[in-house]
Amino acid sequence: MASFPITRLRRLRRSPGLRALVRETAVTADDLILPLFVRHGRGMRQPIGSMPGHAQLSVDRLADEVGPLAKLGLRGVLLFGIPSKKDAIGSANFAEDGPVQQAIRALKRDFPGLVVMTDVCMCEYTDHGHCGILSAPAPLQVSANGNGSHGLMVAQMPYILNDETLEVLGRVSVSHAEAGADIIAPSAMMDGQVATIRDALDDAGFAETPIMAYSAKFASAFYGPFREAAESPPSFGDRAQYQMDPANRREALRETQLDVAEGADILMVKPALPYLDIIRDVREHFDHPIAAYNVSGEYAMVKAAAERGWIDERRVTMETLTSIKRAGADIIISYHTPDVLKWFKEG
């Protein structure tokens, strides 16, 4: 026998009722946002191979997709557009009849209570697949030691222009707000994008439209399936010039701090599962609502393993979402949303 009373944590684990009473974290339908991919065309529902259950939808198919989920308590959606034509500056991005603009109007008409968020970026709209406007073609590579054989290479890659891109992001945001978007979510990772968009929205009479900033968005391999879904892989290079280095924790707080100063209403960390420490850091430093994006690759891994019978899909999914909430997120953007709403209904 111990000479002191054993602390018995197991007393409160003895029954489902006791465990429910002392449970610290709960994921509910109110926390979940569903990403949707909308495209031009009619009657289209094109399944996305690497994201089972998800599809590119034409605007006229949105109601079929969202209706049953709204009945199950779906709170909000995050829209991504796939335009029929791409060009250097992504003109379809701010066109009145762009896929996203049409989708916003259709959803607000059919589901007035649904929170409609829109991703503001350029990669789905540009012919080169980058998130901003491209500088002139690449100058020659120059080697530091002069003979080009070895040593430090100073490769001048084409650069994604920051300030020129900001102007486009402002225009896109206003066009989304004009169509009726409830929340504008800039994801291009340009410096100053939140301030520019805030200004543009205010000038256009949308001072009441909130901004959900993709504040700490990392240059992640977990976006792979999304790029198939949105037809947006970069045609050269990667996004490391503007998205964050996965190794950087302190820099994530600097990014977030800047977005706060620029007027962001909601702060986002993305991806979620490999960055739970960042979610926790942001939670501890700011009192803003925090969103976490449980991205396409995180979803695809669970689906692939579940299809093979290697994991219990429902339990793994709920454990994942609970971990994101426990880390400090208030809002979880997740492709698991339809499944989770159905599980909640089944009980």
Ligand code: PBG
């Ligand atoms: C646009 C954007 C991307 C994602 C959300 N917004 C792709 C990217 O940055 O390459 C990824 C979302 C996901 O993987 O689910 N920039």
